[in-house]
Amino acid sequence: MSLLCPMKSQLKMGAILIVAIQVLAGCWVVNHRFVREPRKDAKPIKVSKEFEALGKYNALRACYDVIHYAIEIEPNPDTKTITGSVVFTCRLDSVSDSLQFDLHKNLDIKGIYIEDDTEPIAFFRTYRAIQFSVKDYKIKQGDVFKFRVEYGGKPLKAKKPPWKGGTVWKKDSNKNPWLGVACETDGASIWMPCKDHNLDEPDSVSVSVVCKNTVTGVSNGRLISVDTLDNQKLKFNWATSYPINNYNITYYVGDFVEIKDTLNATRGLVNVSHYVLRNNESKATEHFQQVHDIFHFYEKTFGPYSWVKDGFKLVEAPYAGMEHQTAIAYGSGYKNRAIVHSDYIILHEAAHEWWGNSISATDFAHIWIHEGLATYSEALFAEHLGGEDSYFNKIRYDKIFIQNKRPVVGPEDLMYFNFKESDCYMKGSVVMATLRSVLENDSLFFKIIKTFYAENEKQLVNTTNFVDAVNNITGTNYEWFFNQYLYDRHVPTLEQFVSFDGFIYHRWTNCNTDFKMELDVEVDNVKYRIKPTTSLSRTEIHKTGTEHTYSFDNYAKYYRWDKENEELKAEFEESMIEFINP
Numbered sequence: 001m002s003l004l005c006p007m008k009s010q011l012k013m014g015a016i017l018i019v020a021i022q023v024l025a026g027c028w029v030v031n032h033r034f035v036r037e038p039r040k041d042a043k044p045i046k047v048s049k050e051f052e053a054l055g056k057y058n059a060l061r062a063c064y065d066v067i068h069y070a071i072e073i074e075p076n077p078d079t080k081t082i083t084g085s086v087v088f089t090c091r092l093d094s095v096s097d098s099l100q101f102d103l104h105k106n107l108d109i110k111g112i113y114i115e116d117d118t119e120p121i122a123f124f125r126t127y128r129a130i131q132f133s134v135k136d137y138k139i140k141q142g143d144v145f146k147f148r149v150e151y152g153g154k155p156l157k158a159k160k161p162p163w164k165g166g167t168v169w170k171k172d173s174n175k176n177p178w179l180g181v182a183c184e185t186d187g188a189s190i191w192m193p194c195k196d197h198n199l200d201e202p203d204s205v206s207v208s209v210v211c212k213n214t215v216t217g218v219s220n221g222r223l224i225s226v227d228t229l230d231n232q233k234l235k236f237n238w239a240t241s242y243p244i245n246n247y248n249i250t251y252y253v254g255d256f257v258e259i260k261d262t263l264n265a266t267r268g269l270v271n272v273s274h275y276v277l278r279n280n281e282s283k284a285t286e287h288f289q290q291v292h293d294i295f296h297f298y299e300k301t302f303g304p305y306s307w308v309k310d311g312f313k314l315v316e317a318p319y320a321g322m323e324h325q326t327a328i329a330y331g332s333g334y335k336n337r338a339i340v341h342s343d344y345i346i347l348h349e350a351a352h353e354w355w356g357n358s359i360s361a362t363d364f365a366h367i368w369i370h371e372g373l374a375t376y377s378e379a380l381f382a383e384h385l386g387g388e389d390s391y392f393n394k395i396r397y398d399k400i401f402i403q404n405k406r407p408v409v410g411p412e413d414l415m416y417f418n419f420k421e422s423d424c425y426m427k428g429s430v431v432m433a434t435l436r437s438v439l440e441n442d443s444l445f446f447k448i449i450k451t452f453y454a455e456n457e458k459q460l461v462n463t464t465n466f467v468d469a470v471n472n473i474t475g476t477n478y479e480w481f482f483n484q485y486l487y488d489r490h491v492p493t494l495e496q497f498v499s500f501d502g503f504i505y506h507r508w509t510n511c512n513t514d515f516k517m518e519l520d521v522e523v524d525n526v527k528y529r530i531k532p533t534t535s536l537s538r539t540e541i542h543k544t545g546t547e548h549t550y551s552f553d554n555y556a557k558y559y560r561w562d563k564e565n566e567e568l569k570a571e572f573e574e575s576m577i578e579f580i581n582p
Helices: 014-023 028-033 049-055 278-287 290-301 344-351 368-386 388-400 426-439 442-456 463-474 479-485 566-580
Strands: 064-076 081-092 098-102 107-114 124-126 129-133 144-153 166-171 177-182 204-212 216-219 222-229 233-239 251-254 256-265 268-277 314-316 328-330 359-361 459-461 493-498 503-509 519-523 526-530 537-540 550-552 560-562
Touching: 064 251, 107 129, 204 216, 204 251, 216 233, 251 268, 256 278, 256 290, 268 278, 290 344, 290 368, 290 442, 328 344, 344 368, 359 368, 359 442, 368 388, 368 426, 368 463, 388 426, 426 442, 426 479, 442 463, 463 479, 493 519, 503 526, 526 537
Parallel strands: 064 204, 268 314, 314 328, 359 459, 493 560
Antiparallel strands: 064 081, 081 144, 098 129, 107 144, 124 129, 166 177, 177 251, 204 233, 216 251, 222 233, 256 268, 493 503, 503 537, 519 526, 519 550
16 A cells, blocks of 8 residues: 555645755755654554454454455445445354454445355444354364355445545446445455454455446456356456455445456466556556566566466556555556656555565564565665666665654554554655665665565565564664664664864763664764664774864664753763773
């Protein structure tokens, strides 16, 4: 999910802002003073009881594993209602008399049927949680079984898609129905019955979209067949071959035309089938050519594309964008953005096929692995096309929007993802840039990225997994780094003073006691490496006299530093006695 539109109110002067970043690229104000950090900690996170229940992976959810969802959905644009069914194919991992799945209160359950039963069973409903007994069916541990849920009603309408999710009911310029659904922050259970938790991804899904024969239904994966139904309706049958997280399962309905293409991927030929509104076919055909460069860059930088059998497609959506696996929602208006030399939505959402879709977080507490790495991917692609200056311009841009209200890693078990707190995007990106700068070894840095992807492809991960990967591959413990930047909201501040006696005195403040990031400093155009800690220390340099110029490596690393002032100078000069007369 991209962050472009929630920031529009802040970015009405976006073009001016980008120019300002470029003009002030080396400016101390842009790189250090323009760092936001609220004086007080944010208020404790509160979520509704509904989302608190969704966040907990209780015994009635954990006892079974979903292997496959077979979904049939028929949206009615006239009444803004849906009817549908979902067949759960599951394996019982631990013996339980009851099971639980989830469905939003707006949608009625018409019946739950175990295996081939024709009589529905009783169920109990609290918030979205639907619990029912399977005691009479003698399902043993390890057994594979099925149950079917028939449902319908008026689904939650998206207030601000994709960030405030739900169903989007629109019409195109020719008055044809144009529909979509987005649900990352709200959960897939706002439109379909499912076990709505990140910890259980089905191994595959099939989605059948029923609609009038004047429009097309699109979903994840490959189009298997199209059935002709009564009442001038068609059923478009789609299927995936790989695991998929719940919020990536989706559907679209519109007067689409298909634009076919192919991508030569590492693991074989990838079939491309973009679906765009009929009036936009010509400009989409030209604009989407950039997919080739983006796709191949990501494969080269991160690793092989995971969904070769299922293809790749962009689907023109009635909202900005969303990383629906192999069916990416595109709503960017066929425009490129100068700061990334490409279409921001294509660039960001395609990155999610690696970060978020293939590698998925166990809990939204670790959503920075999705959003931070996808945002950092934009900077890497900018570097690919525009060189180092373009890379640093994008990192500076990201720095400006870091809020530092809370740590990047959030609370677990709460189904909490507040898109307005953008640090999982922007600070996540800047943390990656800072790590790259700290390592000072691009070969090692990209080895970390590629190895982490290769070892966790199509799997669930958390922040600890990433930190462990960095430590193992580098052979160095970087917990001091990640504890500061991911688990603490405060921005490390460098206090320093260049003394006439040939030393620079320094220390880190506003940080954890073990923080020890090294920096480069130029004094009178001579470069030195300093190794500040949270204790006062010094580094020998040439004697400067009373006049000197200096600058710090203020591009990629994220910190704040205080320029010399009389109060700071007096404090350090007094402290110098400790070094001169220990």
